[in-house]
Amino acid sequence: xxxxxxxxxxxxxxxxxxxxxxxxxxxxxxxxxxxxxxxxxxxxxxxxxxxxxxxxxxxxxxxxxxxxxxxxxxxxxxxxxxxxxxxxxxxxxxxxxxxxxxxxxxxxxxxxxxxxxxxxxxxxxxxxxxxxxxxxxxxxxxxxxxxxxxxxxxxxxxxxxxxxxxxxxxxxxxxxxxxxxxxxxxxxxxxxxxxxxxxxxxxxxxxxxxxxxxxxxxxxxxxxxxxxxxxxxxxxxxxxxxxxxxxxxxxxxxxxxxxxxxxxxxxxxxxxxxxxxxxxxxxxxxxxxxxxxxxxxxxxx
DNA sequence: CTTCTATCCATTTTTACCTCA
DNA sequence: AGTGAGGTAAAAATGGATAGA
Numbered sequence: 400x401x402x403x404x405x406x407x408x409x410x411x412x413x414x415x416x417x418x419x420x421x422x423x424x425x426x427x428x429x430x431x432x433x434x435x436x437x438x439x440x441x442x443x444x445x446x447x448x449x450x451x452x453x454x455x456x457x458x459x460x461x462x463x464x465x466x467x468x469x470x471x472x473x474x475x476x477x478x479x480x481x482x483x484x485x486x487x488x489x490x491x492x493x494x495x496x497x498x499x500x501x502x503x504x505x506x507x508x509x510x511x512x513x514x515x516x517x518x519x520x521x522x523x524x525x526x527x528x529x530x531x532x533x534x535x536x537x538x539x540x541x542x543x544x545x546x547x548x549x550x551x552x553x554x555x556x557x558x559x560x561x562x563x564x565x566x567x568x569x570x571x572x573x574x575x576x577x578x579x580x581x582x583x584x585x586x587x588x589x590x591x592x593x594x595x596x597x598x599x600x601x602x603x604x605x606x607x608x609x610x611x612x613x614x615x616x617x618x619x620x621x622x623x624x625x626x627x628x629x630x631x632x633x634x635x636x637x638x639x640x641x642x643x644x645x646x647x648x649x650x651x652x653x654x655x656x657x658x659x660x661x662x663x664x665x666x667x668x669x670x671x672x673x674x675x676x677x678x679x680x681x682x683x684x685x686x687x688x689x690x691x692x693x694x695x696x697x698x699x700x
Numbered sequence: 701c702t703t704c705t706a707t708c709c710a711t712t713t714t715t716a717c718c719t720c721a
Numbered sequence: 722a723g724t725g726a727g728g729t730a731a732a733a734a735t736g737g738a739t740a741g742a
Contacts, residue, residue, distance in 0.1 A: 551716065552731085552732085588733085591734085592731095595732070595733085597709080599731090
């Protein structure tokens with residue numbers, strides 16, 4: 400199904416993302432959840448390329464499917480005029496009515512009432528796709544009744560949209576209109592496509608972040624388990640002082656990760672002063688009697 | 701400050717396509 | 722081989738929030 404492509408892409412993205420993040424153990428400083436047009440270049444260089452590579456494959460896949468199944472190459476019918484007529488709802492419609500709904504209603508009305516929005520779009524799509532679109536196949540359908548009709552974008556259209564999205568995750572009205580004209584789409588379609596594209600990107604970014612956090616959680620859980628085990632071992636050693644005095648200090652828990660001082664592994668001393676920066680090694684510290692060179696962690700610094 | 705317009709996002713609905721029994 | 726059900730992604734619609742004039 401279609402998910403196969405997406406699943407593949409996602410798995411690739413995940414693996415890449417994790418590898419990338421493992422080298423830099425921190426979440427993406429510009430998470431996609433809050434990306435904006437000003438920060439889209441970040442994602443362009445990091446995440447989005449992973450997505451786009453997979454999605455492009457998906458597009459190619461759907462395109463190939465479309466080629467095989469649906470579209471026999473046929474004549475090219477280009478009708479750009481209506482695009483402008485129908486597709487500038489923001490300016491023309493809103494001046495008469497108010498709000499976005501009116502624009503949609505107008506489009507629907509135009510499609511139903513002898514206008515040629517949806518139906519024409521099919522024609523336009525066929526024209527801009529690889530000559531695809533047998534006219535009788537889609538055009539004769541339900542375009543006349545004004546009902547919404549699915550508009551599967553052609554490969555070329557999707558490709559151009561993707562390339563544009565790479566450069567700008569958002570479009571200003573001028574760019575939108577130019578792109579719509581170039582692709583023989585309505586500006587509303589371009590706008591919707593970009594909205595959906597941003598949503599897909601964000602969703603995938605969320606999934607990647609979730610996977611990364613899951614990994615972090617697993618690592619921390621494992622680390623916690625290991626430390627708990629070590630604590631219990633040290634507590635057990637407390638019961639046998641002779642052995643304790645002659646043992647080497649543990650290889651872990653020897654360094655405070657924050658202040659990078661040698662920590663005190665004494666069980667008789669409360670752990671709080673251990674991390675104190677003023678006197679990390681109190682007078683009661685059993686390690687104080689051990690020469691520094693015998694402390695593996697301290698000596699390794 | 702209010703109103704209007706445009707845009708965005710989150711969510712939902714619709715549609716086309718695919719797989720499988 | 723043909724067909725319908727179910728699943729999925731994508732396109733479109735909807736409603737709310739927000740910014741700017």
